[in-house]
Amino acid sequence: FVFKLTVAKQQDHFFQAAYLEERDAWVRDIKKAIHCLDGGQRFARKSTRKSIRLPETINLSALYLSMKDPEKGIKELKLEKDKRVFNHCFTGTCVIDWLVSSSSVRNRKEGLLLASSLLSEGYLQPAGDTSKAAAEGLSDTPFLDLSDAYYYFPDSGFFCEGYSSDDDVVLKEEFRGTIVKQGCLLKQ
Helix, strand or coil, rough: EEEEEEECCEEEEECCCCHHHHHHHHHHHHHHHHHHHHCCCCCCCHHHHHCCCCCCCCCHHHHHHHCCCCCCCCCCEEEEEECEEEEEEEEHHHHHHHHHHCCCCHHHHHHHHHHHHHHCCCEEEEEEEEHHHHHHHCCCCCCCCCCEEEEEECEEEEEEEECCCCCHHCCCCCCCCCCCCCCCCCCC
8 A cells, every 4th residue: 555756856755554545545635735736726724614614612523532432432343345345434324323313413414514524624534435436526415324335433443355456556666765754644
């Protein structure tokens, strides 16, 4: 799950993600930033709170921690779709059900709005083609209240088995040089 960026000074930077979906998310976001900067626009991440008009009383970080609670939170499952097994994930319906049952929202429509905010702010990640397409704007809402739309927590250990595609072939290249900084990237 390695990809390479070559900057204008002909310096190569290699990035390694923990799993395929994380790599794809990084590549997608970097491409958006490059496209924005090439177009002469200033690149700035828009705040979901401002664009969706979330009430100030909603704390997405605290809500995320509640969702991850091992006892009362959303249960991470092993789900199968299209001969692929998704580990440590859950459905969009599970998220909305949890938001309604925990009294975080009054109805499913509010739940959809709040779940879209969690997705946009990086607290939830799409897994699988259905949820990825919606997150990329190919649906009415970025988050789907469907039993076949899969999502996961970014720090959950999510991985997908049985997936292969010619589009995902990473060219092998010998790594040489000095490691300047080694660590872990966290999307925020």
